[in-house]
Amino acid sequence: MTSTRLATPSARNARYDIDGLMAAIEGIPLVTDPVAVRRRSRDFFWYSPVLNEQLSGKSADLLVVPRDEADVIRVAAACTRRRIPITVRAGGTGNYGQAVPLEGGVLLDVTGLSAVEWHRPGIVRAQAGAKMHDIDAMTRPAGWELRMHPSTKRTATIGGFVAGGSGGIGSVTYGGLREPGNILAARIVTAEEEPRVIELRGDAAQKVNRAYGTTGIITALEMPLAPAWRWIALIITFDDFFEAMRFGYEAALADGVVKKLLTPMIWPVPSNFPALRPYIPDGKSILIAMIAQPSLETFKAILGTRGTITYEEPDDESPNVVPLYEYTWNHTTLHWLKQDRTITYLQCLFPHERVIDSVREMWALFPDEVLPHTEFIRFGGRVTCSALPIVRYRSAERLNEIIALHERHGVLIANPHVFTLEDGSRHKRADADQAGYKAEVDPFGLLNPGKMRSYVPQRA
Amino acid sequence: MTSTRLATPSARNARYDIDGLMAAIEGIPLVTDPVAVRRRSRDFFWYSPVLNEQLSGKSADLLVVPRDEADVIRVAAACTRRRIPITVRAGGTGNYGQAVPLEGGVLLDVTGLSAVEWHRPGIVRAQAGAKMHDIDAMTRPAGWELRMHPSTKRTATIGGFVAGGSGGIGSVTYGGLREPGNILAARIVTAEEEPRVIELRGDAAQKVNRAYGTTGIITALEMPLAPAWRWIALIITFDDFFEAMRFGYEAALADGVVKKLLTPMIWPVPSNFPALRPYIPDGKSILIAMIAQPSLETFKAILGTRGTITYEEPDDESPNVVPLYEYTWNHTTLHWLKQDRTITYLQCLFPHERVIDSVREMWALFPDEVLPHTEFIRFGGRVTCSALPIVRYRSAERLNEIIALHERHGVLIANPHVFTLEDGSRHKRADADQAGYKAEVDPFGLLNPGKMRSYVPQRA
Numbered sequence: 001m002t003s004t005r006l007a008t009p010s011a012r013n014a015r016y017d018i019d020g021l022m023a024a025i026e027g028i029p030l031v032t033d034p035v036a037v038r039r040r041s042r043d044f045f046w047y048s049p050v051l052n053e054q055l056s057g058k059s060a061d062l063l064v065v066p067r068d069e070a071d072v073i074r075v076a077a078a079c080t081r082r083r084i085p086i087t088v089r090a091g092g093t094g095n096y097g098q099a100v101p102l103e104g105g106v107l108l109d110v111t112g113l114s115a116v117e118w119h120r121p122g123i124v125r126a127q128a129g130a131k132m133h134d135i136d137a138m139t140r141p142a143g144w145e146l147r148m149h150p151s152t153k154r155t156a157t158i159g160g161f162v163a164g165g166s167g168g169i170g171s172v173t174y175g176g177l178r179e180p181g182n183i184l185a186a187r188i189v190t191a192e193e194e195p196r197v198i199e200l201r202g203d204a205a206q207k208v209n210r211a212y213g214t215t216g217i218i219t220a221l222e223m224p225l226a227p228a229w230r231w232i233a234l235i236i237t238f239d240d241f242f243e244a245m246r247f248g249y250e251a252a253l254a255d256g257v258v259k260k261l262l263t264p265m266i267w268p269v270p271s272n273f274p275a276l277r278p279y280i281p282d283g284k285s286i287l288i289a290m291i292a293q294p295s296l297e298t299f300k301a302i303l304g305t306r307g308t309i310t311y312e313e314p315d316d317e318s319p320n321v322v323p324l325y326e327y328t329w330n331h332t333t334l335h336w337l338k339q340d341r342t343i344t345y346l347q348c349l350f351p352h353e354r355v356i357d358s359v360r361e362m363w364a365l366f367p368d369e370v371l372p373h374t375e376f377i378r379f380g381g382r383v384t385c386s387a388l389p390i391v392r393y394r395s396a397e398r399l400n401e402i403i404a405l406h407e408r409h410g411v412l413i414a415n416p417h418v419f420t421l422e423d424g425s426r427h428k429r430a431d432a433d434q435a436g437y438k439a440e441v442d443p444f445g446l447l448n449p450g451k452m453r454s455y456v457p458q459r460a
Numbered sequence: 461m462t463s464t465r466l467a468t469p470s471a472r473n474a475r476y477d478i479d480g481l482m483a484a485i486e487g488i489p490l491v492t493d494p495v496a497v498r499r500r501s502r503d504f505f506w507y508s509p510v511l512n513e514q515l516s517g518k519s520a521d522l523l524v525v526p527r528d529e530a531d532v533i534r535v536a537a538a539c540t541r542r543r544i545p546i547t548v549r550a551g552g553t554g555n556y557g558q559a560v561p562l563e564g565g566v567l568l569d570v571t572g573l574s575a576v577e578w579h580r581p582g583i584v585r586a587q588a589g590a591k592m593h594d595i596d597a598m599t600r601p602a603g604w605e606l607r608m609h610p611s612t613k614r615t616a617t618i619g620g621f622v623a624g625g626s627g628g629i630g631s632v633t634y635g636g637l638r639e640p641g642n643i644l645a646a647r648i649v650t651a652e653e654e655p656r657v658i659e660l661r662g663d664a665a666q667k668v669n670r671a672y673g674t675t676g677i678i679t680a681l682e683m684p685l686a687p688a689w690r691w692i693a694l695i696i697t698f699d700d701f702f703e704a705m706r707f708g709y710e711a712a713l714a715d716g717v718v719k720k721l722l723t724p725m726i727w728p729v730p731s732n733f734p735a736l737r738p739y740i741p742d743g744k745s746i747l748i749a750m751i752a753q754p755s756l757e758t759f760k761a762i763l764g765t766r767g768t769i770t771y772e773e774p775d776d777e778s779p780n781v782v783p784l785y786e787y788t789w790n791h792t793t794l795h796w797l798k799q800d801r802t803i804t805y806l807q808c809l810f811p812h813e814r815v816i817d818s819v820r821e822m823w824a825l826f827p828d829e830v831l832p833h834t835e836f837i838r839f840g841g842r843v844t845c846s847a848l849p850i851v852r853y854r855s856a857e858r859l860n861e862i863i864a865l866h867e868r869h870g871v872l873i874a875n876p877h878v879f880t881l882e883d884g885s886r887h888k889r890a891d892a893d894q895a896g897y898k899a900e901v902d903p904f905g906l907l908n909p910g911k912m913r914s915y916v917p918q919r920a
Contacts, residue, residue: 121689121754122689122718122752122753122754122755123754143603147716173715174715174716175715175716179714179715179716180716180717180761180762181714181716181717181755181758182716184754184757184758201757202757202758202761203761224716224754224755225754227687229581229582252841253840253841253842254639254640254641254841255633255634255635255639255841256607256634256635256639256640256641256642256684257640257641258582293582294581294582294644294685295582295641295684297644297661297662298641298644298662299641301640301662301663302640353813378715380713381712381713381714381715381843382713382842382843383841383842
């Protein structure tokens, strides 16, 4: 774990010309109340006991809420001229402190940039602060929806999802955000004294993927859309977790079955889902799935008698309904944390050529300490699974030992217990050249400083 | 190569009670003219010099053209009572003699059963004789199309495609017909004295896949539909065939790129496409692709400067337009055969874990004799490629030697130079239990006799 020495709040206030900034951006909504600013300076980093200790005291000096891109440009210019850091936040649903201002300064809340600019068959263009749930609601009547979304879709924004990276519900078909074509374009504002607005298209758009807002302030994104199927959400119970794994793997490999989610998890993980307990008898491992209605018959044929379908309902995206996918990906962890704060989690990527054996190997190493919760995905064109296992937390040292043992056995870990890009994001595309690009768009190193720790500002 | 002793036409006429049959099915359209019957008793088996020699003299005694399923039932009953063979045919676009009556009898032309019974989002149900092109034309206005089709889509029927098996344009995304979910249901009429009508759903429907009409007379099929994208057809030229292969493989693995076709072929294969020569300079290997319009930008970004796009037009399905896909799959072979009848072809399946190396290995073994034309597909959930290489034909012995050398190097061959199921269809699902099922639906062995050579009739 990296330990970084950070400025204390009092030092920050002395350091930045906040009054001058406020005068320069007059007319743009802002919040100065320290309690409110501090509350908005947090995300779900408390999932990690390590991060919780490191980040819990951090806060911005000022919350600024731009109404449009013109406001963003004014704030970027005013901050850059005064060398005040800018940390962008939106829904605040991340888990790695991506939106936590390590060095104070301005917290830029972009949730006001929420318009869907346009959509046509297969493509949507939305402002960074548009909620993913709202984007889907707008495109679904035309038969389209986002290819993938995190389990926090109801509150997460498209900008935050892209800046945080990874994938989610839908990645079993389309892979993660890193796959070519899963981000079509990004529009960013630079942190320069005369900010530029840059359109990054295609591979260049990967420069903002999982960069935590360090490589430009994202104002709009062009994202690919998928056909909006009538999704059926299912819970299937199994006597044996590895039976759920084998079935999930077969279903993931079945290219004739249209699917959005295949999530096996071992008992007792589902014991922490009170609302679902009518569908999950004691002791059963489960698989949660989302399957296109016309593929349901085939999906059940593949299942055969190996498991029991205890829940089968059309996915309901109505405002007051909790969708089944809110029990998968990192929501799985959240449900356990609601009952018991002694656990935490990891993020694993298993080798595609021996995925089930590899999961079994890891489980055998830590049978009661690391409880498998896997997510089938495509990665680089291959079916494999990632995992967000529940870890019974003992100490930071033991956590690092567990990570090292996974890596020694060929399991990649995207460490969710660090707040810098470099330490955490080993799933990331290597060729995006984010550090080099950062020099162009953030010469003073003001964008979310501390998150890209290898970056040395060109001009101090 | 299996050599089977077959009855001569004169023996056939003596053997079957054709007059009694004609009386029993009075009112059902039929053709008795031997020249017309013989013409309809053929398919494209002449692609293979071996099959051409074995099958060219074969003919049915009578062509019967049922107008509906009730007619089919009457014919099945009347034939079974008289122990007269029934060989089903429709578009006649197959290459293995699947519709060639080896033992005479009735040739059952099901092209009259051409109705699309219904379609809804994701599923179509059509009679066996419906042309695939007509099915697409009916479902496209609602935003749907068949998941895959052969290069003969404009004349092939859905029944013939399923009875012939394999896959085609679309298999790069959905795999072949053998994948679970790619045939949802089949309705068949049995060859019994009191024929039954049986609905085979799910995995059971695989019993008619690539069975050449030996396991029941298919009257209707329920097939999955895919979203009907606006497809862009492209020709990309390359200096080096293996550059086309590497690019094609990357594009096939790119789950963020929506695609229907990725077909690399080595020069001089495209020298036989006169109409396309303006787009293909001498000496260039090419890749033909069909890409969803919203994925085109990403597709081009993956290509980079490795190849040159010389043709890029929306796929045009108008009646008098030759679509670009009619230069791929087995149409590639046809275009060469039109210029030069001294060549033939093979059907290969390369191991997915070393697909490019394996293609290169085979090419090195026969650099001028077996010219690579590959087709990227999904097979069992993995990206790999099949191939229909052009083979400069020397003799049946040499052809078998080439096949044996491929197999020795781990390349599966679906031999297109044999007319029986067992010898040809090594790609086929093993668990469909077609032979066992045949005993139930064809106790006297009357359905396309000789094609399932391992079958011994239960009752003679």
